Amino acid sequence: MNGIIYKLKCKSTDDFYIGSTKNLNKALQNIKCLVKQGRNTPLFDFIRNNGGMDNFEKSIILYCDNDKLDNFKQQQINLLNPSLNIRIPLQTRREYNIKNREKHNAYKRGRKIECIYCNKIYARDSINRHYKTKKHLINKAKHEIKIIVV
Numbered sequence: 001m002n003g004i005i006y007k008l009k010c011k012s013t014d015d016f017y018i019g020s021t022k023n024l025n026k027a028l029q030n031i032k033c034l035v036k037q038g039r040n041t042p043l044f045d046f047i048r049n050n051g052g053m054d055n056f057e058k059s060i061i062l063y064c065d066n067d068k069l070d071n072f073k074q075q076q077i078n079l080l081n082p083s084l085n086i087r088i089p090l091q092t093r094r095e096y097n098i099k100n101r102e103k104h105n106a107y108k109r110g111r112k113i114e115c116i117y118c119n120k121i122y123a124r125d126s127i128n129r130h131y132k133t134k135k136h137l138i139n140k141a142k143h144e145i146k147i148i149v150v
């Protein structure tokens, strides 16, 4: 019974997050660390932009068996509908931002487009070729892995 479902609630808004862990102190420490490191996920971004972990109330919702953590977490998410557990829509928004930024850069630099995965600028004519290169695909995959890990 050392599984814990916990809640992180922002003190200045109604936004909250439901997490699951076997070690609450370690989980909170880990989040704090990743927020500081500048890791980009919807949750970390939100915490960073809203006063950091000090501005969040931590509370335990329930204890459960370790092997049921995922079930209970999902159950509580369905029940409480936490605003900060939403991943897919924000990820879509991120993709949108990336595309938008590319468009903006293209506009700004005339016929040049920045590949945000590789941090390099390419002529519009050659960017499609660049998108197929191994180097680009590796950079892109790395970037996507970073987004998915919470």
Ligand SMILES: [Zn+2]
Pocket (backbone or CB within 6 Å): 115, 116, 117, 118, 119, 130, 131, 135, 136, 137, 139
């Ligand atoms: Zn690239």
